[in-house]
Amino acid sequence: MPRTSKTEYAVLGLLAMQPMSGYDIKTFIAGSIGFFWQESYGQIYPALKRMRANRLVTRKISKQKGHPDRHIYEITPAGRERLSEWLAADLEAEPVRVELLLKMFFGTMAPVEDIIRNVECLLKQQQSRMKIFNNVRKHEMPQYQDLPEYPFWLSTLSFGEHVTRARIRWCRETLAWLKNHNRKKTSRKIRNQ
């Protein structure tokens, strides 16, 4: 089991759905799995090159007038094999880095207002995420209802909703005590004057 980069698995998976160009892959990712996975051209094109050299994909060139040629990549049986191996393999624990929690941990080193602003910032990020999820669930998901992929796609959305909801709740709770904390300090200051 050769340890291929995760980018290659993402690309193989998409190509297993249908043949695509590097450009298509980028656009497709942004419009579907973008909320939990992203890739840049600097990753996609070299990955396609490597995988072609390793016979996991083949390439066809489709000429166009005006626009540059499209390089269409197709997955090979060896590519599907590699994809299956990865899908069957056990999940490794992923390291996480949450910058806001680092700031919270050092919370006493800054004015409470700064920490409040940071938590509010996370809250806004998560709320706008939630709005997107709501929209996708109502207006985009129904069109896939009859595909066999539908329940799997829905489950990725559901994961996003669960985690985002949890983060929003934490932000609200945290803001409540931070503001209380702030109020107490302020009134103490006033008393001391």
Place this chain on the structure above:
Amino acid sequence: MPRTSKTEYAVLGLLAMQPMSGYDIKTFIAGSIGFFWQESYGQIYPALKRMRANRLVTRKISKQKGHPDRHIYEITPAGRERLSEWLAADLEAEPVRVELLLKMFFGTMAPVEDIIRNVECLLKQQQSRMKIFNNVRKHEMPQYQDLPEYPFWLSTLSFGEHVTRARIRWCRETLAWLKNHNRKKTSRKIRNQ
């Protein structure tokens, strides 16, 4: 506002608590913020070197018998300034990559058993995380109760609990339908024989 690497902020924050060696920093991180932040020696030592060159920290050498000398780093006023700037700065949106969701998205390309195993794997990871949180909350946190840092440290723990609980719930829900899905397919197979 020069954009320093996040490692430097983590290190500055720890040094603002007390002077430490690179080794101490590594050990401290593992035993406190390890669940949302990790650093390797390959990051810490070069960061200390850079920051010393930039006068954000100073170094004292403490001789020991038997063991190698300890290089104790102390934060400077310029270092505290840099730390404050970061604490006050707005949070940037962080890109995320969740490998399990990538697998879920391609769920129809693998036997359901493989997907089930993956979700169970995540569930186990999250459950063992939750056990650690429970332990920390009951047996480690109380000793810090009177420190001004206490509520901030507790809030980082609470974040972990919220998100982990959400992920555990998602795993349970997802396993329920995956197993149902599997049962239906199996019985169909049996009928077709």
Place this chain on the structure above:
DNA sequence: CTGATCATGTAAAAGGTTACATGATTGG
């Protein structure tokens, strides 16, 4: 006429992990 979209890629830089090199002490 200006900026977005279509379309390919490369190169440099940043960020991070793992392995290496060194070597005494301490606990099982």
Place this chain on the structure above:
DNA sequence: CCAATCATGTAACCTTTTACATGATCAG
């Protein structure tokens, strides 16, 4: 006696982002 702990750091490697280079078309 062997493995872990203490303690410093570097080097090679892998991954990822951002900037660059090129250039036509199309919508406002």
